[in-house]
Amino acid sequence: MKTIQVSVVTPDGPVYESDVEMVSLKAQSGELGVLPGHIPMVAPLQIGAVRLKNGGNTKYVAVSGGFVEVRPDKVSILAQSAEVSDSIDVERAMRAKERAEQRLREQQKENVDFRRAEMALQRAVNRITVAGNK
């Protein structure tokens, strides 16, 4: 089976690197599946899961936006933040979800930054979902 190199990097440093058969991710334009030999491209990412398929196994990484650069032999994911599923602190994500939901409920009362709370909620829900896919 042909493989493609994948690296996930954040401002804090590299998070994951591997050779895989297929990379699936959520670009702004929609779900994208990348196989070895893919045409070169750059695309912005949504908050979502990156799925790395290899040898019948799938590894899940939660990413909070950023960019993907695809080359025929390499996929580079440059993310705002990224966590491999088994390194996600679910209780922390639950607390972040609670906080964000609370802020969204209070939006009429105070001048809450709606967009910011919405993004925090999306990150938390994404982490909880990805953590369930170990």
Ligand code: ATP
């Ligand atoms: P929180 O409010 O819990 O900090 P957040 O969405 O604001 O959540 P980020 O700013 O996206 O957090 O991330 C800050 C750093 O903390 C990043 O390095 C990220 O990988 C890490 N991180 C955030 N939430 C979790 C989590 N639930 N489990 C593991 N690492 C996390």
